[in-house]
Amino acid sequence: MQLLEDRIIKDGKVFSGNVLKVDSFLNHQIDVELLDKMGSEVKQLFENENVTKVLTIEASGIGVGCMVAKHFNCPLLFAKKTKTLNIKGDVYTSKVESFTHQCTYDIIVSKDFLNETDTVLIVDDFLAKGNALIGLIKLVKEADAKVAGAAIAIEKGFQDGGDMVRKMGVRVESLAIVDSMNDDGTIVFREG
Numbered sequence: 001m002q003l004l005e006d007r008i009i010k011d012g013k014v015f016s017g018n019v020l021k022v023d024s025f026l027n028h029q030i031d032v033e034l035l036d037k038m039g040s041e042v043k044q045l046f047e048n049e050n051v052t053k054v055l056t057i058e059a060s061g062i063g064v065g066c067m068v069a070k071h072f073n074c075p076l077l078f079a080k081k082t083k084t085l086n087i088k089g090d091v092y093t094s095k096v097e098s099f100t101h102q103c104t105y106d107i108i109v110s111k112d113f114l115n116e117t118d119t120v121l122i123v124d125d126f127l128a129k130g131n132a133l134i135g136l137i138k139l140v141k142e143a144d145a146k147v148a149g150a151a152i153a154i155e156k157g158f159q160d161g162g163d164m165v166r167k168m169g170v171r172v173e174s175l176a177i178v179d180s181m182n183d184d185g186t187i188v189f190r191e192g
């Protein structure tokens with residue numbers, strides 16, 4: 001998506017350790033107009049999938065997830081992160097290794113909000129090694145719900161998460177795929 005790529009070039013900052021910071025418009029301060037257009041783009045990509053629920057992970061997926069859900073006219077559900085897991089039987093759980101914080105945490109979703117009647121579109125701000133996305137896919141499967149696919153704002157194509165999840169048979173659509181980025185700030189996108 002050209003608009004997103006242009007914005008990444010303008011405001012994105014490359015940090016060591018393969019981290020791209022886009023917190024001035026995507027996941028800290030949010031450019032609502034831009035995210036609304038991204039939501040519309042995702043709607044067009046998945047419009048035939050009968051999506052009943054958008055699922056993301058707190059906190060940085062919530063902004064883009066909300067705007068996607070708005071275009072599908074369905075709820076946004078976000079998985080909560082927790083370090084202390086009290087299994088009460090009323091939640092679906094799965095484990096995620098954090099790329100940015102280098103720790104492992106559990107994610108939970110209440111059984112009240114996800115079940116076998118749902119067709120779920122998973123949304124996140126970034127796809128790197130795929131841990132967050134695979135954790136979310138596991139939650140959906142635990143609920144016996146259907147995975148419509150995954151819509152990602154920025155995929156780092158030089159990390160293997162995207163390939164891994166596509167090989168699992170899950171449709172992954174990324175609005176921008178970064179093929180390389182350097183410490184001098186140069187960012188190269190995959191040709192659409």
Ligand code: 5GP
Binds near residue numbers: 097124131
């Ligand atoms: P993965 O689980 O695919 O390795 O990483 C995805 C998660 O890590 C996303 O939910 C995102 O919040 C975070 N993440 C991964 N790479 C980056 C990055 O380059 N920049 C930022 N801001 N977050 C990232």
